[in-house]
Amino acid sequence: MEEIVLGIGITALAGALATVAGAAEDTESDIGSQGDPNSQVQLAPQMGYIHRIFNKAVSGEPPAYGLWCAIGAGVAWAFLQLNYNPALAIILGSIVAVFIQGIYCTSGYLGRTASLAKFKQPVYIDILKSLTSVTMAHAFVAIFCTTAVCYLMSAALHHPFALPLLGLIWGIALGAAGSASGNPFYGKERQYQNQKFGAGVPISASGNIVRYAEAGQRSSLDNGWFTTKFAGPASGICFGLIVFLELWRTVLFEKSIAGWGAVIAGIVLILIFTFIDRWIEVWGRKTYGPYTEPEETSS
């Protein structure tokens, strides 16, 4: 019983850490225009829209965060082998990971922008100076929290996988959660505030992203300001729920039916969420109607 109580405590702590990690991850990727909004930032100069948005092209978020968290956990693992204090080891791991993340960001922006010289997109070097540190700070929070979750799983819950492998898996999960739940706020809404609400992204508007702010010119910090309020919490809840429910079902049901209890609980959870998703989709379609039909838009 005591073991289960401790397990539930660890589960709650890991869920809380994961929520913070999810929020920080999405804010970081939105400030850097990583993931699917990146294609429009990349396309804009080719359509004649020169912009001052950070174009941080480092693959998709899941592989990128897989690497950052794997480095964080891997270096932390190495320092743990050298008998360092766990908190210090995790911090050192996160620092190495963030250093590499920052270098990848700058080289991505410089490379993509220099290759767009034909379309007269200049390299705004102040973007790198002012925004790289912001993305690195958010990435540090995300990597530190995720590595800490992995350490809790490995040390307190005795997960059979080694720490670096846990870092890799949960890093990919973190990137996927942010990419799936947070990015639409930026890529489908914030980039297209000049389009009619709910119009989707018509082909003719491709590349015509918002480049001017309420006052002056929009920088990626403005995008971060927007997505911190909407996209960050959404990603945080998503990743926090994933980590919490995953650990919760394992801690509570692992002992029942020779381990199959946790598997059955997982399947039941998937079914419940499938039902909720379907219900929300049907409710959304009924409430907001079908996607605009041709005759309605022409009137």
Add this chain to the structure above:
Amino acid sequence: MTVKMEASAGKMPHNTLMAYGLIVAVVGTYLTYLNVLTGVAIFSFFGGIAAVAALWWGSDTIKHLCSYGLGTGVPSAGMIAFGSGAIAMIVGTKFGMASPIVTLILAAILGAVIGYTANNIINMNIPVMVMSLMELAVVGALTMLGFASMATGSFQFKDLIVGSMSLSVSSAGTAAGGAQQFLVTAIPQYGNSLIGGAALAVIFFLGALALQHPFNACLGPNESQDRTLMLALSCGFLSMIAVAVISFVFVGLLAGVVNLLISLIAWFYCYKTYIDLSKRDAYAWLDSKPIIEVGGDE
């Protein structure tokens, strides 16, 4: 799918580049054997040099493959390279001194099978597919082998799975004269080794992102080969820094410091050169200047 998109013509022919990359990668991995010959671990950094050479060649292969309209497929190319390479590398290390050569051959066979499947069964119909996936699998395998031998100082399977030895003491009965005799056996510990501790997973991803990033970051109409390849070197040495930090566990303080210093100096030089090349290629290099309108719809 088969329309070839514009990519820089390239100053160095791909085959020359492949030859350099392959030779440096294999020779570099073999040079880590100096550790065994001399009994010290400071020659481990040759493994990192080997891995960087393989990545340098691989990023040009990705450019070749992905110039056939695979814009968003660039990161995936890095993953498939290391996915197939990982299998070849782990099997290959079982062959003792012949490990790097066997790894190379196994990876090439694996890459050819995957390339044939993609091209003729899934019908992607890209002319360079089979050759490119063969090259990428070899790049993935040699990079992992290089970084693994840099981290542990050896490219042999037993050194990759055994971290340290712990002693087990059991009583072996009482000898004549009443003195207790103990049987001491060394038990290998797997949990703190490169593969057992899953540090190889970190190497996998360090390599995979360093392989795909150069072309993914530099793609566009004004992509130029020297800049992309300089970024490949920069990313390779950046990965080497992380491997050097992890290598402290396996090769000790002195060799770890050598690893770290060499990778830091090499990375700094390549990164600085890359920034200079970006400056050369950029349309303009502006600091705190407003948007220059060239005529959109607004």
